[in-house]
Amino acid sequence: MSARSETMLWIAQRATAALLALCVLVHLATMIVAVRGGLTATEILGRTRGNVGWAMFYGVFVLAVAIHAPIGLRTVAGEWLQWRGHAADACCAAIGVLLLALGGLAVAAVTL
Amino acid sequence: MTLHTWRNRDHPAYWASIVHRVTGILLALFLPLHFLALGTALSGDASLDGFLAWTDRPWVKASEVAVVALLAAHLTGGLRLLFIEFVGWQRGSQGILLAAAGGAAACCALAFALNLF
Numbered sequence: 121m122s123a124r125s126e127t128m129l130w131i132a133q134r135a136t137a138a139l140l141a142l143c144v145l146v147h148l149a150t151m152i153v154a155v156r157g158g159l160t161a162t163e164i165l166g167r168t169r170g171n172v173g174w175a176m177f178y179g180v181f182v183l184a185v186a187i188h189a190p191i192g193l194r195t196v197a198g199e200w201l202q203w204r205g206h207a208a209d210a211c212c213a214a215i216g217v218l219l220l221a222l223g224g225l226a227v228a229a230v231t232l
Numbered sequence: 233m234t235l236h237t238w239r240n241r242d243h244p245a246y247w248a249s250i251v252h253r254v255t256g257i258l259l260a261l262f263l264p265l266h267f268l269a270l271g272t273a274l275s276g277d278a279s280l281d282g283f284l285a286w287t288d289r290p291w292v293k294a295s296e297v298a299v300v301a302l303l304a305a306h307l308t309g310g311l312r313l314l315f316i317e318f319v320g321w322q323r324g325s326q327g328i329l330l331a332a333a334g335g336a337a338a339c340c341a342l343a344f345a346l347n348l349f
Contacts, residue, residue: 137314148300151300161280226267
């Protein structure tokens with residue numbers, strides 16, 4: 121991969137990290153409060169279903185994860201397994217697509 | 233792992249990097265399962281309730297606390313990196329930064345556990 125592409129990946133990793141820091145803080149706080157007294161589908165879906173704000177929040181969350189996680193895994197694969205090149209890049213891209221698809225499905229399930 | 237990084241294993245930042253990578257890998261493995269679980273809501277509220285009833289087992293709850301600890305540790309470790317790289321926090325204060333990151337992650341996991349059990 122070219123130096124320019126590596127730089128773009130580094131920027132994307134850091135930018136999504138900053139975005140995810142905010143998302144994870146909100147998610148952690150929500151979870152810590154929500155689990156008090158037990159979780160039910162009515163309680164979860166009552167908060168999220170039809171709520172544009174939560175839909176946008178979790179949509180952005182999933183998109184950022186789908187970018188951040190594969191880049192991080194690619195770095196670890198290169199450092200620990202010395203697995204680099206097109207095959208490693210393709211595998212990590214596939215993981216990103218999988219996370220985006222499953223995450224999008226989850227967001228749709230709880231917000232639509 | 234290179235010989236250079238192995239020689240740095242006595243440095244706190246080395247172990248912080250290991251924790252950040254391991255928590256990242258484990259979260260990446262967990263996320264598809266988490267998304268699939270939430271996706272059960274597509275089949276109706278009863279499906280999600282069925283899944284939530286399954287999670288009401290002690291070992292599942294303990295696993296949930298572990299996942300929250302992983303997430304909080306990856307968050308605080310990542311924030312530490314961002315502050316070092318972009319805000320210019322000194323690498324010399326690694327000990328304090330690592331202690332703060334570990335403490336904040338532990339507090340999150342504890343708060344979640346106290347509310348869950």
